[in-house]
Amino acid sequence: MKKLFKFLSLIVLALVIGGGIFLYLNFGSIAKNMAEKIATNALGVNVSISSLSVSLKDKTATVKGIKIANPSGFKNRHIITVSEVDVGLKAFSKALINFNDIQVNGGVINLEITEKGTNLQALKELAGRKKQRDSVGSEAIRVIIEKMVINQSTINPSITLLNKDIGTIKLPAVRLSGIGTKSNGVLAKEAVSQILIEYIRAAEKQISKEGLLVDKDAVLNKAKDKVNEKVNDSLKDITKDIKLF
Secondary structure, eight states, rough: HHHHHHHHHHHHHHHHHHHHHHHHHHHHHHHHHHHHHHHHHSSSOOOOEEEEEEEEETTTEEEEEEEEEOOOOOOSSEEEEEEEEEEEEEEEESSEEEEEEEEEEEEEEEEETTTEEEHHHHHHHHSSSSSOOOOOOTTEEEEEEEEEOOOOEEEEEEETTTTTEOOOEOOOOOEEEETTTTTOEEHHHHHHHHHHHHHHHHHHHHHHHHHTTTTTHHHHHHHHHHHHHHHHHHHHHHHHHHHHO
């Protein structure tokens, strides 16, 4: 009996150690899949991550290649891309993750201005809607973000009606702090929505400074006039050809 108990104990110990090693070796992959699921649910569009590496010893993480899909009805594949995010972890448990510093680098916003509005407005509305329930395990995760800096981003605006890009606009760093500190954390998906909405607001403010969204109707009317001019020029050419014939 003692030998059987000892044998079973060794099996249990091996399973525990083996499971721990598996979790350690695959922690980045597990975290990546969960992060993608939470972000996608929070924003209402697909969010993908190229890689996520975690150092439990140093309490740091690096996220690379974040891509946020464009809302339906817009031409570009992605509305926002981020090259790298460096994360500092203050403390973490199964239910609460405390980030003391998050640095976002290489942000690119592909702005589209159409007759119906902008893709930024569309994404902001999606992010502000009530979300569906997450799967068990991810819905209970709460986060605290003490400091977050989205460093200088690049905005690539285009007026779809004109089928024309209008140079680039530089968006200064966006700084956020104290997310979830007053309530012992907020749900991770709520934090994602909050961050995205603040980022879009900052982008819209900068775009307005550049004169693109100060009077959207004027911009679109100007675009329509350009199209009408092209149509009229084409009609004149056709009429001229007919007369010559």
